[in-house]
Amino acid sequence: MKALVYHGPGERSWDSVPDPAIQEPTDAIVRIDSSTICGTDLHILKGDVPEVQPGTVLGHEAVGTVVEVGDAVTTLVPGDRVLVSCITSCGRCRFCKEGRYGLCTGGGGWIFGHLIDGLQAELARVPFADASVYAIPAELSDEQVLFLADILPTAFEVGVLNGGVQPGDTVAIVGAGPIGLAAVLTAQFYSPSAILMIDLDANRLQVAGELGATTLIDSSDGLAVERVMKLTGGAGVDVAIEAVGVPATFDICQAILAPGGRLANIGVHGKPATLHLEKLWDRNIGITTRLVDTAATPMLLKLVASGKLQPAKLVTHRFALGDIMKAYDTFGNAAQERALKVVLTNR
Amino acid sequence: MKALVYHGPGERSWDSVPDPAIQEPTDAIVRIDSSTICGTDLHILKGDVPEVQPGTVLGHEAVGTVVEVGDAVTTLVPGDRVLVSCITSCGRCRFCKEGRYGLCTGGGGWIFGHLIDGLQAELARVPFADASVYAIPAELSDEQVLFLADILPTAFEVGVLNGGVQPGDTVAIVGAGPIGLAAVLTAQFYSPSAILMIDLDANRLQVAGELGATTLIDSSDGLAVERVMKLTGGAGVDVAIEAVGVPATFDICQAILAPGGRLANIGVHGKPATLHLEKLWDRNIGITTRLVDTAATPMLLKLVASGKLQPAKLVTHRFALGDIMKAYDTFGNAAQERALKVVLTNR
């Protein structure tokens, strides 16, 4: 089969590789119908994720069709159309039994395109298939559900749920990339009275407004904090969602929290931040971190089916899977290309 | 009347001052029967709390007897025996209506011995008396309930409740001062399987053990983190409670958290800390800060009445209120004097 293979920092190619095969009785083999590229894939290509070995097929988001199942698989048969998501669950360890699949210690967690071959390929081996894939209702298209493989549950679980968004809240989201925009979509599940989006990029701010952000704050002049405090009458925000991953944006989040506020960090951080306990110690604030679990995926599927969640609005570019090298070029140059999410189709 | 008056950094004296009088219809005048000294009083005397004006009577913890009430007071009559605690509630602002009295914006919050005259005196004016004091059951002694004025609700609400202690949890408490010891007492409400106390002082560690800590960790050699990780088989703790207020102890708390763990900060911090997001971003942790609200006081009173909570175990020294200058000397030299809490009696 053909697959997008990582060959070390800066090196990727669309290669012919052996077809995957069942290795464990709980495995399934899935034909990839649609896939996409994540910001994390770009990080891997920069060499920022050293545990990814050269020779690994990348990708951790796909819609596909089951073609073969192991002896212990009971809930899937060839022909089933499934969502294969970034997190795999062994279904057996303490964390999986608590719905915290992202912390799986039984061989699951984030493994696709990381510790085992991934989903930017014509076929993929899916471990622990019964516990790790989601059946897709026939009436939903690939594009309607593809982003439930990562960015929607990430934004929802790590940002919105951990942030404890409540009806009437004022929510600020820092960072209007795909994750921040998915937070705009999913924060609306709880009817906040205001969603403030803070970013440097005018195009992305505009998209945030189209998706439901009520106030757009251009932070390119460094005055985001002042603007938020003015807009909230000095009170600050109930929830701040960090969707970038650098100290400067984490600082903004700390500075705009109202007493009793919650800071939900989604960003992948490479450096420590300064925590201003001298200001925050008596302000009843909460700060959370989390890797996505995808436990919310069944609920997200229901909201897509009911029409209340429309993730396909994030699609900006479409390619045939065979053109994935070009798709990477486009996605890697997101600002200029105005790229949010690309869809790769294998038909 | 006589009162302990702050006269600027380093200066305190036991002075004759005018008796307090009803100023608002919601005020009560309370005769102080028992009072105590808090670590915060020492901070004030060092000049660390600049909003305290010279001439202020100190103290924010007392048991007393109502001697006069304003026209709008409906639930108290002269002769009632009451707990007067560190936090006052206006009962009207948004935060008081949510039970978050520590954030009161209507004139309450922490005001005694801070913004108005306090409780280390023979008499005190208590604003918003109906909403701010607690009737004491006749069968309970002053010493049984006195520490419910501050350290018990602080340790419970800010440490144990915010830390989300659950049955079976492993809880670490960093700092065996009065607040940390009160956390030992109140963490047991939720039946953790282990309570690890970390401190530099052998005497205080021993007291922690007597009060219910299951493992005592002397951190004087700087190896507390290593010991905790070894004791937990590398897993770390479910809850870390910071009860000191300096960057080094906050660092210990971060370093020992298990995935999914909660860090509840009680310490009063004067400096920022370093938050290791590069390690914590994907570990599902939560960090909280809070000023005590004293909303848990009625529950704590029930547990004292039932015998399940015995705060009087923290009493190490007793003085007549008139000897408060000497009591301050003792409390200010706590390590050598092996002082935890002093009781000042006005009979």
Place this chain on the structure above:
Amino acid sequence: MKALVYHGPGERSWDSVPDPAIQEPTDAIVRIDSSTICGTDLHILKGDVPEVQPGTVLGHEAVGTVVEVGDAVTTLVPGDRVLVSCITSCGRCRFCKEGRYGLCTGGGGWIFGHLIDGLQAELARVPFADASVYAIPAELSDEQVLFLADILPTAFEVGVLNGGVQPGDTVAIVGAGPIGLAAVLTAQFYSPSAILMIDLDANRLQVAGELGATTLIDSSDGLAVERVMKLTGGAGVDVAIEAVGVPATFDICQAILAPGGRLANIGVHGKPATLHLEKLWDRNIGITTRLVDTAATPMLLKLVASGKLQPAKLVTHRFALGDIMKAYDTFGNAAQERALKVVLTNR
């Protein structure tokens, strides 16, 4: 002043009565600008609420303007425009301190038009005014906020919050009267994937659909349960909200609950119901009852201000306050008049 006075079962009149006066330092006198009639007022007139004494002014929902305040009132001044709601809070008792004003033991709770004179009058005395009224933002009209005095917080707190509505849930509401319709409006705060409305009245079902119900079920043939089970593929609903108050509708709610489902009772019941424990004992269900507390009112005001909640859609008839006798005739004949809520204006 003029007021609508109850004179015993079946007897009401628009009388001249003495103006109310400040009785306690915590009272305020409010000029009524807008008021409305509640189904409960009709129950009182039927003699179903025997503790209402003849001679009582009825009404417990109003928007008004403060004209005088007692000595202990600190947050209101004459001229303030306020929402006066069905529940009064003393701010001092255990329940008020927990935000459960409906259970107030300090003289509040439901008192207007019940234990003291009510709000269908030109003026009203409001006890515990600081803790019991809500300032109205200048940009909001009386009609936009009037129903926040009772039916919106009732439907939200007792139905939606107690029912634990979550994103993606299937919610059934039994009864499309004003309370049931307010449940349709407020259930949407949490983005259920489906809202099923069950009622006998075709007009009210149509209104429910216009307000956001996704499926309308005419129960006049007694087959509501069968329809719900068929619509949910035999699974049943996640949340059933009872908004009628008779055994038959409570039965429907029990019969349609999915395993793990919650039944939130809003209805005022005069008779016991049969609880089918022989079917429900192992199905993980929860059943709740509650009198409204109005603790959610500040949040509801924010959502009205943001445009996300539009209670004025429930207005079907408008009268001058002086025409209240006619308004009662209309409201008392709701089915024929297609009446939901009437607005009474005093200008």
Place this chain on the structure above:
Amino acid sequence: MKALVYHGPGERSWDSVPDPAIQEPTDAIVRIDSSTICGTDLHILKGDVPEVQPGTVLGHEAVGTVVEVGDAVTTLVPGDRVLVSCITSCGRCRFCKEGRYGLCTGGGGWIFGHLIDGLQAELARVPFADASVYAIPAELSDEQVLFLADILPTAFEVGVLNGGVQPGDTVAIVGAGPIGLAAVLTAQFYSPSAILMIDLDANRLQVAGELGATTLIDSSDGLAVERVMKLTGGAGVDVAIEAVGVPATFDICQAILAPGGRLANIGVHGKPATLHLEKLWDRNIGITTRLVDTAATPMLLKLVASGKLQPAKLVTHRFALGDIMKAYDTFGNAAQERALKVVLTNR
């Protein structure tokens, strides 16, 4: 092997039957080391559970040793000592992924001694073994953990957790059988200020007192409600736990609830009860039902290991497994024999 076989209502015998064998790759075969008898087994023998087919081996509680595992089992090897509990989890269905194994739709749930052969035997086949058994720390004896197979998680999850027991609460438990006594043990995890036990049997009441109940109420004269109301000063209880399963005891629970109280039903009911909505509609109460999930088992194991939970106190009789016919006679005559739990040992 030998096993206790059900032969239709009233008929049981200790028979020679074929050894169980691996049927699915996720199965394990376990040698039973210790087992016990449950009240449910007696119900089956009365014919109350018609889905149990004659020929079925009874029993759903055991400690055993793994002797063989299927190809897909990854976390167990022969020789492992495990708790086999009343609930089996497929680990794949919606409910199992939510930790609600009792509702499993994938072939698990309560199956042992019910839908498949059970655990009162020398050997047993355990389906979905990875997700359904719990490793036992070497330092714990069989008797220390055996009752974690059913009555401890049942009492804790269905009674204590669903009842929302909080520190300081007043908790009433109706029924001092093994389940009610297990509720006494586990309610103490949350430090209620009082635990009232209500029963007809003086011996069982005495045991309840030894295990931690603070007030013992003999209900044989029908005046339990009056006594509870008097003891609580007319307030009622915060939590009522029903541990019998008949209308009369459910009635007691309803009648003693304080405003805001929770009624947690554990009892297996064969008939409907009367729900007094005419009294309860405005009292903010919650009623819950549930089949045990055993999701709390890992936590209970930690508390046994720490010494805070001592279920072996419930052992009143010990038999060799081969004497199980006699053990049934004793347990079936519990009142006269003063039997609570019997231990059956297979060594």
